[in-house]
Amino acid sequence: MLKKPISRLKPGMRLAKDVFTDDGRILLLKGFVIKPRYIQRLSAYNVDHVFVEEELVPLKLIDEEVIYEDVFCNIKSVMERARLDKPLDIETLRETVYELVRQILNDDTVFMALTGIRDIDNYTFLHSVDVCIYSVIAAKALNMPLDEIRDLALAAILHDIGKCRIPLEILNKPGKLTDEEYFIMKNHSIYGMEITEQTPELSARIPKIICQHHEKWNGSGYPIGLKDFDIDRMARIISIADVYDALTANRVYRKRYMPHEAAEYLMSQTEQFFDPHILQTFISNIAIYPENLIVMLNTGEVARVLSSRRGLPSMRPIVSVITRKNGPPVLDPYVLDLQKNPTVFIVDIIS
Ligand SMILES: [Fe+2]
Structure with missing residues (x-):
């Protein structure tokens, strides 16, 4: 058995002891083979070392894990380039997102088990991938046509692209934002529309959807205060996926909601904030505990x-x-x- 600092942990190593969080909860069990997402998870929980077996196990990522990693790397690179004010190069992102759509339409169960990785440095990128996955699963359940699902997936992966114009000290602030910081943060939906409007490879509907992803069913959202069916259906889907994913993520200032708790919270807000029909479909298909969890x-x-x-x-x-x-x-x-x-x-x- 070897003691390995997280910085030297490699995919394919097998855990020789259970790994616990600071407050005594089991994070990973003895016998698990380390995958890239486990390393991110261990760092997010500030685990500094683990015990592993001496022999390396050949690690074969399943197709779903490979595509998850690809989409994550692509959206990270697109958003980092956008922060440098460089034009969006979305061709590779589009290809990987279309492949993600294809795999989800084929079978979505594995993807639900992949969501929920949280790493403070990569929060915005991982959140974007999860919102994309949840939106596509909901669209599949709503029987949307393929070309619409593809546009929805691109809008979902890019929904927070406008955050590249928000100062990092506000974006990465661990606690609650002040009123002034929140006011600045709210501009990200308009910035997202502006950035994607300058990307001719994207369909004209995408900037509009991105602009509307914080609009609410009762008109209390931003930036315009649109109501019910005046909000694009795709923006109504993304807004539910966005809140569900944020609730089920561990944040520095609160413990994450369990899927059934997040579903109850969303249901309690449905009259005010969400399209009731889409929410019902979302909860029936997403707020569940996948097999083998x-x-x-x-x-x-x-x-x-x-x-x-x-x-x-x-x-x-x-x-x-x-x-x-x-x-x-x-x-x-x-x-x-x-x-x-x-x-x-x-x-x-x-x-
Ligand atoms: Fe947002």
């Missing part, structure tokens, strides 16, 4: 999700209990249907 239960046990049932009740999946918190594996993992056990619920997602 490792979760912590309120009983202190760690469990693996066996099956997720889409639709509202699916927020209480069937799980297999695999280990006690901080303890050894359960010798005979047992199956628990959370739907039938209302006192047991998911309190955290481990990986």
Whole structure:
């Protein structure tokens, strides 16, 4: 067994011990093979070292992980160039986003398990990829045609491109923004429209959608205060995906919401902020626990999700209990249907 600082951790190494957060929650289990996103996750939780086996396991990323990484790298490079006021070069981004759309239309379950990586330095880029994935899954459930889904995916990946004109000290501020900082931050939707309008390769609808992604169903959003169907349908989808992803992310100032908690929050806001029909579709297809997710239960046990049932009740999946918190594996993992056990619920997602 070797002790490895995170800076020297490589994909393909196998964990020799469970990894815990500062407050004692399990982050990754012994036996997991390190993937690039685990390294980002460990850094985000300020873990400085882990114990690994001496032998390296050949790591083969699945297609979905490869495309996730590609889209992430592309949007990062596009946004960094935009910050230097260089014209957007979106050809590579467009190709990878279209490939992402193709894979999601084929099968979206794996992508839901890939979302939710959080790393403070890369927050805006990872958030953009997740908003893109959630928007495409919702559009698929809404039976939108392929050419519209492709435009939606491009608008979603670029929805916060205007943040490249927001000073970094405001953009990366860990706490709440002051009124003045919030006023400056709100300009990002107009900046996003301006930047994408200067990119002739994008369809004319995309700048409009980006401009509207903070408009609200009751007219209380910005920059214009558009209401219900005056807001482009694609902007209505992105706004739900945007809030859902922000809620389910760990932030410095608050712990993340679990998918079922975020769904309840969104539902409580539906009359005011969101298109009710799109929200219902979104929650039925996205706010669920994907198969094989490792979760912590309120009983202190760690469990693996066996099956997720889409639709509202699916927020209480069937799980297999695999280990006690901080303890050894359960010798005979047992199956628990959370739907039938209302006192047991998911309190955290481990990986
Ligand atoms: Fe935004």
